[in-house]
Amino acid sequence: MYKAFLIKYGEIGVKGKNRYLFEDALVRQIRFALEKVEGEFVVSKENGRIYATAQTEFDYDEVVEALKTVFGIIGICPVVQIEDNGFDDLAEHVIKYIDEAYPDKNVTFKVDARRARKNYPMNSMEINMEMGGRILDAFPEMKVDVHKPQVLLQIEIRKHINIYSIEIPGPGGMPIGTAGKAMLLLSGGIDSPVAGYMVAKRGVQIEATYFHAPPYTSERAKQKVVDLARLVSKYAGPITLNVVNFTDIQLAIYEKCPHDELTIIMRRYMMKIAEELGKESKCMGLVTGESIGQVASQTMQSLYCTNEVCTMPVYRPVIGFDKQEIIDISEKIGTYETSIQPFEDCCTIFVAKHPVTKPNLNIIKQHEHNLDDVIDELMKTAIETTEKIVVK
Template sequence: MQYQSFLIKYAEIGVKGKNRYLFEDALVTQIRHSLKRVDGDFIVSKESGRIYVNAESEYDFDEVIEALKCIFGIAAICPMIQVEDNGYEDLKKQVQSYVDEFYEDKNFTFKVNARRGNKKYPVNSEQINRDLGELILHAFPETKVDVHKPDVMLHVEVRNKINIYSHVIPGPGGMPVGTNGKAMLLLSGGIDSPVAGYMIAKRGVKIDAVYFHAPPYTSERAKQKVVDLAKLVSKYSGPIRLHIVNFTDIQLYIYDKCPHEELTIIMRRYMMRIAERLSEESGAMALITGESIGQVASQTMQSLAATDAATTMPVFRPVIGFDKQEIVDVSEKIGTYETSVLPFEDCCTIFVAKHPVTKPSLKMIERSEEKLEEKIDELVETAISTVEKVWC
């Protein structure tokens, strides 16, 4: 016997007020979009605090669960059977059939947890608990009741129809993507920035991304690595429009004109300026980076302040307080780690200074940037006008 229905539970959405329906509708839309990639026909519906997925054809159970586990806003996935209200005696038969079908080994402890959402139902929740517990004990003598730590928690929800389930699979939590605006992710081939994009998307933010490519100093394989990372993050965030910027001429010009200990900071400042321009065109309201305080020279407090001064947009750094292992743990969980550690260098590592400044003065950085005035605006405009856009 295969489950034909799933109860989708949310958490944070439930504390919303009169606009809760907007978040529910966004979650329903996300579920429908994700299930399009799964073989089978599904109907996604909602009713007063509940979202249901009903299979209308044969499907792969594991494939559906994996798709649902990538949708932000879902707190739990409950495979269930949903039956019509054909009277109390019929409910007892359905519960007995459920236990018999889905538990081949009946040697387990259990508890019945009934909720009577339909207050017109003639039997209250406590009575349902007692009656169904007694039914299971008599039908399956191997079972035992344990109200504290049962092996099986049997949920029975009496609503317009009756939901019966006992498996609760954790979802990713968060908020449905698209309910909290759009931001632009500065995506590199490293470990940190894909994790940053994942974490911001988890808060309901739709993300675009920008990658700074430096051919011939970085290879096509390095670019493909970033495309692959964007595709992995898009499993959770939804489709990502990746902007690939040819940054070579800008980097070479900065390398030629500016003090080498300031290279990383000045290059980062121009990346932020270009990302801001692309954000304005795409409707993004903030920038996202994978920076963590103190991890490298360009991520000290002074360096981050100097970088932020190049843009008027808010800059979100969701891994700012994480140590490296914490970031690695998240990257392994979301499946980006193995791709991130592939040995293809990006533009930041190619042009890194031997002794980068760790406490830059903003006034000195701006003074150094004055040496770029002859050509830098033209180079930036060329980089923006020749951006390659890839949907991931």
């Protein structure tokens, strides 16, 4: 029955003269999403509407699931599109539509007609009343309810005529690539994939950095992060994953710095390296999955010490969330089951039994001087030997 999808957007509609840039970005993301499904589609803009029109047979559920991953979409409406051959022809198509879409006719309904083409010979109210009468004549068991109908039958009079009654919620947000680019510090945990998803939802293109510590972390731990990046890319588009060998830096910190400060000092060097990689990729900020008070490195004092090494803004989308709220999002986007696989990452090794929770920045800097003879070369090597993996 359906050969096209009317795609509704939200915030884009209130943009000014540059609105077309956001619309074009959304069209590109829709095309990219539909390339992954069976069937061919033409995606087009028309007077504030975006349509995905099938050129071949397709799997309805597969297409809907693909569109539900595209940020910027607030509604997905499968539509019947017809040419304007007069009201009687329209009424015939509406009756056929209801007969196929609602086999059980014991439902309440309301007709909501809108005319973008004002030269149509009937106004919206006349269409509503006349079409409602035709429907009742065809299906006497149906009842009109203008306040809370079970079926809201929408008719749009445009260049062609759209008939639809279903609107599937989209993810909202803004199209990927409309808000710059950021570097995500991606671990194998629950929080950072969610942080990446959330910042991508605001239109940010994501690159990611993962700190690997062989032989202390396994290849399975690395593959877990690659898998997480791939799951996030379902929403965020292709992601370049930078795999940094962090072993030598960790060993140097372990040998030369107080053990209760290991986590903070390691985090500071992770941020430095991620920022350098971000600069190379023209990123405008770092993104982490930190949440206040969740672990020792995420107290206000610890975050203050971590932030101090960065010149880029650091975005923490989940900073005010409870753990369960983060888990709920991870389950929704499909990353949770991968995140809980029991492979250690570099943040879970070389950890003190009693890490400092209220670090003093001046003392941390003083102890970092113990690394002065080796750290520049170690950081240079880590950056130069970074492995880049593109996932999509």
